Every structure is written in structure tokens, then in C-alpha cells.
Amino acid sequence: MRKSRRETLSGDNDSQAESDQAIRSTEPTPDELIAHMETVAQLRQLVGELPEKDRRLVQLKYFEGLKYRDISQRTGLTISNVGFRLHQVLKKLAAGLLPRVIEAGVKKNHER
Amino acid sequence: MSLNDNSMIDTELQVRLMNLVMGEASDFERDQLQLLMEQRAELASYYQHLQHMHGLLVDVGQGDVVSDANAAQTDDAWKLSVDKREKLLAVLDGKVTAEPVTVFACQRHQFETRSALVASMGNRSSRCRCECTAGVDADELLSNEAVCTRATRIPRGTNAEIAIEASNLRRECRVTTRGY
Numbered sequence: 001m002r003k004s005r006r007e008t009l010s011g012d013n014d015s016q017a018e019s020d021q022a023i024r025s026t027e028p029t030p031d032e033l034i035a036h037m038e039t040v041a042q043l044r045q046l047v048g049e050l051p052e053k054d055r056r057l058v059q060l061k062y063f064e065g066l067k068y069r070d071i072s073q074r075t076g077l078t079i080s081n082v083g084f085r086l087h088q089v090l091k092k093l094a095a096g097l098l099p100r101v102i103e104a105g106v107k108k109n110h111e112r
Numbered sequence: 113m114s115l116n117d118n119s120m121i122d123t124e125l126q127v128r129l130m131n132l133v134m135g136e137a138s139d140f141e142r143d144q145l146q147l148l149m150e151q152r153a154e155l156a157s158y159y160q161h162l163q164h165m166h167g168l169l170v171d172v173g174q175g176d177v178v179s180d181a182n183a184a185q186t187d188d189a190w191k192l193s194v195d196k197r198e199k200l201l202a203v204l205d206g207k208v209t210a211e212p213v214t215v216f217a218c219q220r221h222q223f224e225t226r227s228a229l230v231a232s233m234g235n236r237s238s239r240c241r242c243e244c245t246a247g248v249d250a251d252e253l254l255s256n257e258a259v260c261t262r263a264t265r266i267p268r269g270t271n272a273e274i275a276i277e278a279s280n281l282r283r284e285c286r287v288t289t290r291g292y
Binding site for chain 1: 115116126127130131134136161162165166168169170171172173175201
């Protein structure tokens with residue numbers, strides 16, 4: 001029984017095992033998951049602290065998933081201004097997050 | 113470089129990269145920007161930072177709508193205290209030093225390898241050393257296709273004596289495992 005199972009494991013399942021290993025290596029560790037959740041929570045708090053107009057932009061873009069054109073119609077901003085303002089908002093939010101959190105996240109994404 | 117340390121990139125280019133991240137750039141614009149990023153590493157770095165922030169905000173957007181700062185503060189009630197958080201992290205890191213917890217009380221585990229024996233005793237680390245200190249040798253358990261009927265779980269990374277009872281051997285032995 002022991003022998004037959006070993007043969008099975010070392011035979012057809014090799015590629016499957018390698019595939020599983022590859023998947024596991026890209027899965028976030030518990031520490032990384034916790035860090036990500038904390039970052040998202042911190043970012044959520046920062047969004048809540050934004051001025052009303054900026055918070056509205058974030059809500060239209062990220063909570064309602066609207067395109068620039070639709071946001072433009074809802075807010076009265078020009079399409080190019082929507083992009084400009086959202087860019088400013090992202091920079092403001094990034095400045096509010098701990099720099100090490102951002103750097104760690106970018107490094108992790110880059111490794112993948 | 114971060115989003116706020118970008119003096120080498122003019123504002124217009126920053127916004128163009130932002131539009132690319134947001135999926136608002138045309139195919140032609142996308143090709144142009146990708147070419148630029150291949151030529152200028154700082155643009156690629158800036159683009160990655162934008163992508164990261166965008167991804168985080170997408171995750172934020174999957175929760176409830178944030179109405180204002182006061183609403184956001186109510187989320188603090190859901191956060192673990194520092195003390196509880198440290199305890200949780202200690203468990204996840206395998207640094208728990210609490211008293212062993214008995215598990216597998218009614219389960220039966222067949223051992224086929226030494227590591228399986230150790231794993232069945234509750235030490236999930238695949239890097240374990242198993243030494244018999246009394247009773248029967250671990251190899252004897254293995255050679256007899258031992259079936260474990262009782263084991264005690266120990267925290268990973270600690271040394272402990274574990275009593276196991278092999279049904280086919282009809283006797284008890286003590287084995288020391290070291291997880292590292």
C-alpha cells in the first residue's frame with residue numbers, strides 16, 4: 001500500500017504537484033493578507049476624510065464603477081478634469097498611507 | 113519613487129498614465145505610453161504605484177459606501193485590539209507557547225512516512241525531527257503500519273513529549289518532536 005501510493009505520487013501527479021506548488025507560491029501569506037486588509041481599512045478611513053467633492057469622485061469611480069464620461073455628466077466636470085481630479089485624489093490618499101505600505105505592495109506586485 | 117515624489121515626470125504625463133490605469137486611454141495612447149515606459153524607468157515605476165493605489169481603491173469600493181469621516185470611524189469598532197491582534201499574529205506565526213491542546217481524540221491516522229507520523233501528532237511543520245525517548249521507536253510504528261488513536265498537539269517550533277497510542281502495538285510510547 002505504501003509503495004503503490006508513493007508510485008502514484010511520483011508519477012502522474014508530478015505535474016499537478018508542480019502546478020499546485022506554483023499556485024501556492026503566488027498566494028499571499030497570512031501576514032500579507034492581514035497587512036492588505038489593514039491597508040484597505042486605512043485607505044477607507046482616508047477616503048472618509050476627503051473633502052466632499054473628492055469623496056464624491058471616489059464613490060462614483062470605485063463604488064459605482066463609472067467611466068470618466070459618466071462621472072463628467074454626474075458632476076459637471078469636464079472629462080479631462082475628471083481624470084485630473086482623480087489623479088490628485090490618488091496622490092493625496094497615497095500620501096496619507098504609510099509609505100512603507102505602498103512600497104511593500106508595489107514590490108510584491110512587481111515580483112509577481 | 114512614489115506618487116508624491118515625481119519631479120522628473122510632468123503633470124500631463126502623470127495624468128496620461130493615470131488614464132491608462134483607469135482604462136480610459138485609447139489603444140494608440142496605450143501603445144505610446146508603453147513605449148515611453150520602456151524608455152524611462154521612472155514612468156514604469158510611477159505607473160506601478162498608480163496601479164497599486166488603484167487596486168487598493170477597487171478593494172475599498174467593494175465594501176459599503178463611505179459617506180463621511182464619522183462613518184469611517186465606526187469601523188474602528190470592528191478592529192481587534194492591539195493585544196488580541198498580537199495574539200492572533202503569534203498563532204499565525206506559530207509562536208504560540210500556550211499549553212498543548214489535545215486533538216484527534218477520536219480520529220485514526222495511518223502513518224506511511226515519518227513526517228506523516230509527526231504531522232498526525234499535530235505538528236504541521238514539514239520540517240520536523242522525531243526522536244523516540246521511550247516505548248517503541250518511530251520506525252517500529254511505521255513498519256507496523258501503526259494506527260494512531262490518540263495524540264497530543266504541540267505548538268510548532270517547540271519541544272514537547274507526546275504520548276501516542278498505537279492500536280496495533282497495544283502499548284504506549286513517548287516521542288519527542290522538534291519543529292523548526
